[in-house]
Amino acid sequence: MPDELDELVRHPKTSKPGEPMRSHNKSCFGCGVDSPRGLHLTVHAGEGFTVDARMPVEQWMEGGPGVIHGGILSSAFDDVMGMLPRLIGPPGVTVHLQVDFLAPIPVGKTLHIEASILGKQRRKIYAEAVAHLGDPDRPVARANGVFVTVDVREHFADHVENSAKAQEYKDRMHRP
Ligand SMILES: CC(C)(COP(=O)(O)OP(=O)(O)OC[C@H]1O[C@@H](n2cnc3c(N)ncnc32)[C@H](O)[C@@H]1OP(=O)(O)O)[C@@H](O)C(=O)NCCC(=O)NCCS
Numbered sequence: 509m510p511d512e513l514d515e516l517v518r519h520p521k522t523s524k525p526g527e528p529m530r531s532h533n534k535s536c537f538g539c540g541v542d543s544p545r546g547l548h549l550t551v552h553a554g555e556g557f558t559v560d561a562r563m564p565v566e567q568w569m570e571g572g573p574g575v576i577h578g579g580i581l582s583s584a585f586d587d588v589m590g591m592l593p594r595l596i597g598p599p600g601v602t603v604h605l606q607v608d609f610l611a612p613i614p615v616g617k618t619l620h621i622e623a624s625i626l627g628k629q630r631r632k633i634y635a636e637a638v639a640h641l642g643d644p645d646r647p648v649a650r651a652n653g654v655f656v657t658v659d660v661r662e663h664f665a666d667h668v669e670n671s672a673k674a675q676e677y678k679d680r681m682h683r684p
């Protein structure tokens with residue numbers, strides 16, 4: 509992370525502590541309510557520059573026998589940390605994601621993920637997250653990510669027609 513950081517200011521219109529954050533997109537694999545095969549995460553805003561989420565580890569998420577697949581865990585980290593830019597301004601997309609797997613995460617348990625902004629420089633937002641199974645003193649995984657804020661209309665303009673929600677986005681874009 510760079511030494512010279514911008515001041516962090518919570519956006520006045522973002523979710524208040526304890527309130528759910530708006531999903532990235534209703535079809536988002538991580539947090540979309542309409543994603544047919546997604547994680548269906550509900551991410552809540554926390555105090556300061558933090559968010560948190562809980563995810564039941566279901567059978568379909570299995571990688572090694574009886575434990576979560578590493579890619580599913582990485583997706584959950586990506587999605588939860590990916591909510592952080594919205595606490596301070598426009599959405600950001602992931603440019604870097606790093607995950608440390610500390611202990612097996614059993615099917616049937618509930619994973620708790622807590623994420624926070626470490627700093628911001630221009631459009632880059634540096635984030636970290638920790639996952640545990642109910643005891644914050646016994647982390648089972650950690651992650652770091654870098655997110656870059658984007659103008660969503662511009663960033664997704666060439667791709668939105670591939671979205672399951674293409675018509676909804678088209679209608680929204682033509683609204684005055
Ligand atoms: C994010 C993206 C739009 C940035 O491109 P851009 O608008 O041309 O902006 P830049 O390349 O100048 O990057 C902006 C800043 O992020 C930094 N950055 C870009 N990629 C980075 C990475 N992988 N790791 C760390 N920093 C990175 C740049 O160095 C730059 O920093 P600066 O302010 O110090 O100059 C482009 O890289 C992209 O579309 N990436 C794919 C994102 C994606 O699909 N993510 C997965 C799904 S969310």
Ligand SMILES: CCCCCCCCCC(=O)O
Pocket residue numbers: 532533536538586587590599600601602660
């Ligand atoms: C419509 C706003 C969407 C903003 C950012 C989407 C990020 C999704 C998560 C991811 O793919 O890592």
